[in-house]
Amino acid sequence: MQSRSKAQAAALLASPEDTEQQFYEALQQADLDRLMEVWADEEEISCVHPGGPRVVGLGAIRAAFETVFLQGAIPAHPERVRRLHTGDTAIHQVLERVQVDGPDGQQSAWVIATNVYLKTAFGWRMVLHHASPGSAHDIQEVIEEPSVLH
Template identity: 50%
Template sequence: MSKAQKIAATVGGSADDIETSFYEALQTGDIDRLMACWADEDDVICIHPGGPRMVGLVAIRAAFESMFSNGNLRIAAQDVRKIEGLASSIHSVRERIGILTQEGPMDAFVMATNVYHKTAQGWRLVAHHASPGNPRENEDITAVPHVLH
């Protein structure tokens, strides 16, 4: 991948911008734009729902090219929760994925974790891990505050 493509992925200089570019590339099937979101590191990782861990840009690209060969994806990131640091940002994302079933089109929900690091080229994705899908949207479980009486 050329330096120009890597620089083009830095559309504002934040992890949020790279995440937006990543999900837009998923929806449009733009493999070059999607790959420009990834850090140029040997140990970047990606795990698709129920799949093996893919390590490295070659393996990740091949997996996404295979997904795109089946047509464009209907996928939207929603309900993002973030833990941010100076040089890293971890996003927990609820992904709404449109799927075609024998009963017709349906939505499924996947929980994904995206990890971004600030590199010399700007913010880049270093890990994407998505859980198996669920046909309904689950609520977040949070700690219930204790009330003193």
């Protein structure tokens, strides 16, 4: 498959949600080129895989995902997304469900991720993906109740 140009990819990344969808589809298909298209072309972009070190820069992030994809696709599905958008920045807190094969067949594992997007001349691009291992308990959220009733 031929890689799309930045201008073509920008048309597909018109919102942070478009970028996030492409990111997860690329993970599910182990499509390294498509996955790298969602990243901003900035020196300080970074990625943290569950239990791993901080990886900084396009080349290092590409190499890290290339290594991950040697094990196959990542069946990660965003289950719950909390979004904060302000100006040219979007922060998505994501509860990811990852299907894994276990002794009793396929089971769900949970990952808590933070995805940060920046609006660029080429559309919305990812500048941070930080994923931490989660548990079934993490599907429950602790939410502060409003202190003022309206």
